[in-house]
Amino acid sequence: MATMWSRTERHKWMCLLFIGAVGLYASRAVMPIASVAIASELNWNRKEMGFMMGIFFWGYAVTQYLGGYLSDVFGGEIVIAISSVGWSILTVCFIWLPSINLGSNDIYGLFIITRFLLGIFQGFYYPSLASLMANRVQVSNRNITFAVITAGTHLGILSTRYFGKFLLQKEKTTKKEKTKKYQNLYNFSN
Numbered sequence: 001m002a003t004m005w006s007r008t009e010r011h012k013w014m015c016l017l018f019i020g021a022v023g024l025y026a027s028r029a030v031m032p033i034a035s036v037a038i039a040s041e042l043n044w045n046r047k048e049m050g051f052m053m054g055i056f057f058w059g060y061a062v063t064q065y066l067g068g069y070l071s072d073v074f075g076g077e078i079v080i081a082i083s084s085v086g087w088s089i090l091t092v093c094f095i096w097l098p099s100i101n102l103g104s105n106d107i108y109g110l111f112i113i114t115r116f117l118l119g120i121f122q123g124f125y126y127p128s129l130a131s132l133m134a135n136r137v138q139v140s141n142r143n144i145t146f147a148v149i150t151a152g153t154h155l156g157i158l159s160t161r162y163f164g165k166f167l168l169q170k171e172k173t174t175k176k177e178k179t180k181k182y183q184n185l186y187n188f189s190n
Contacts, residue, residue: 021152033164059119067127076132086121
């Protein structure tokens with residue numbers, strides 16, 4: 001069994017996991033905000049965008065059990081670190097996907113795969129966090145530690161939505177400039 005974190009270690013991990021939760025939910029919230037700009041640029045309809053947003057949760061659901069199991073075997077610290085690198089890289093991929101010189105259907109397929117993989121990598125976060133809480137945080141400190149960390153989820157969503165409206169603000173722009181705006185939003189969320 002892993003040793004419990006000291007007060008100093010707990011505070012460091014709490015801050016790190018709070019920042020991770022902000023990034024996790026900012027990354028998750030950016031697609032619905034940028035969906036109109038993306039659909040406009042790539043000529044996708046509502047059905048295609050709905051599938052694009054929903055496929056994330058299929059990937060997310062697939063990894064819940066696996067995330068908990070791997071965290072118990074290898075440690076939540078390792079699983080969260082690896083999955084965080086994965087979803088961060090995938091979020092950056094959304095910036096470059098529209099500029100790949102492929103047909104519209106191929107780009108759509110890449111978006112679907114990337115969004116599904118994003119769900120898979122993000123699905124490891126909370127099972128790993130639960131493992132960390134159980135194995136590294138004393139019972140008397142678990143509530144406050146978990147509360148501070150999960151507050152990051154709300155900050156991630158709120159900050160992405162708040163700043164997203166400025167980054168995507170409607171102006172007279174060319175199609176390329178609109179693309180740059182939602183790419184800036186993805187940069188912000190990462």
